[in-house]
Amino acid sequence: SANGEVVLTRHSGRDSGILTLSLNRPKARNALSRSLVADLRHALDEIRADSDTRVVVLRSTVPGVFCAGADLKERATMSPSDVGRFLHNLKSALSELESLPQPTIAALDGAALGGGFELSLCCDLRIAGPRALLGLPETSLAIIPGAGGTLRLTKLIGPSQTKALVYTARRFGPYPAMSMGIVNDVVDAAECMDEQSTLDHALGYERALEWAREILPNGPVAVRMAKRAINHASTADPASGLDIEQLCYAHVIPTEDRLEGLRAFKEKRKPVYKGC
Numbered sequence: 001s002a003n004g005e006v007v008l009t010r011h012s013g014r015d016s017g018i019l020t021l022s023l024n025r026p027k028a029r030n031a032l033s034r035s036l037v038a039d040l041r042h043a044l045d046e047i048r049a050d051s052d053t054r055v056v057v058l059r060s061t062v063p064g065v066f067c068a069g070a071d072l073k074e075r076a077t078m079s080p081s082d083v084g085r086f087l088h089n090l091k092s093a094l095s096e097l098e099s100l101p102q103p104t105i106a107a108l109d110g111a112a113l114g115g116g117f118e119l120s121l122c123c124d125l126r127i128a129g130p131r132a133l134l135g136l137p138e139t140s141l142a143i144i145p146g147a148g149g150t151l152r153l154t155k156l157i158g159p160s161q162t163k164a165l166v167y168t169a170r171r172f173g174p175y176p177a178m179s180m181g182i183v184n185d186v187v188d189a190a191e192c193m194d195e196q197s198t199l200d201h202a203l204g205y206e207r208a209l210e211w212a213r214e215i216l217p218n219g220p221v222a223v224r225m226a227k228r229a230i231n232h233a234s235t236a237d238p239a240s241g242l243d244i245e246q247l248c249y250a251h252v253i254p255t256e257d258r259l260e261g262l263r264a265f266k267e268k269r270k271p272v273y274k275g276c
């Protein structure tokens, strides 16, 4: 990417089809500056158009920090209208992430605060490492979550739990996150021992890759269509939600992969899907 603050890595061999998107702005703990958000938008455009990418894993190159949220130093230099423009760009980037056709998995190692937490809420799955530290600290900065946090967290865990977290600005670890339904899986410290861990791996990244590998063999068009239908489920009224599911289903019917699935079942073997 132009500023090198977002790095894309395409995996090969058995992991071919997995793409890792790494946030890479170590000096500011991946704080969301204008330049990082611009890099993110470019990267998302590239991924959206890449039919070889079946699953995306988001991680940080900074051990112990996923993303520190808005860049508070850059923010201090912004006029109110600059802040408005920045938030508009950030919100577009997050909507682009949420609506990426491929499934996305965030590996949360260390702090994912404010905008960093909101970024993770735009992923389909969240995996927390032992050092995960999540929260919406905005009210402690006399602002409110402004990149979709009030909406997306409410959809995920309901209004009362969201209010508790936003009013208190509390930071919380992986197990409370799991019990509230914010993360799908937690990796504890002992399980990270054999990861190359603290140096060049975000803790929890290996587990996120395992999740990616479990998605990888399934019908790529089917997984994309399932994502599209489920993303609409929480916004649409029930009748149009069912219509959208039907439209998404209609996309999988003419695929070769659907016939391959039926053949493989009959021949008692694993299907090999091509994504068409």
Ligand code: CAA
Pocket: 027, 028, 029, 031, 065, 067, 068, 069, 070, 071, 072, 073, 074, 111, 113, 114, 115, 116, 137, 138, 141, 145, 146, 147
């Ligand atoms: N913006 C800009 N710089 C940041 C930053 C941020 N959000 N977070 C950390 N940094 C910088 C620090 O200033 C420091 O820089 P210097 O070396 O020049 O002093 C460097 O990154 C390292 O920071 P720490 O020494 O604090 O690193 P740590 O590993 O001990 O802690 C942390 C990491 C837990 C993320 C901690 O830095 C922290 O709490 N940061 C602030 C989190 C926060 O409140 N974010 C804003 C949320 S509000 C928001 O996002 C609203 C929105 O508009 C989207």
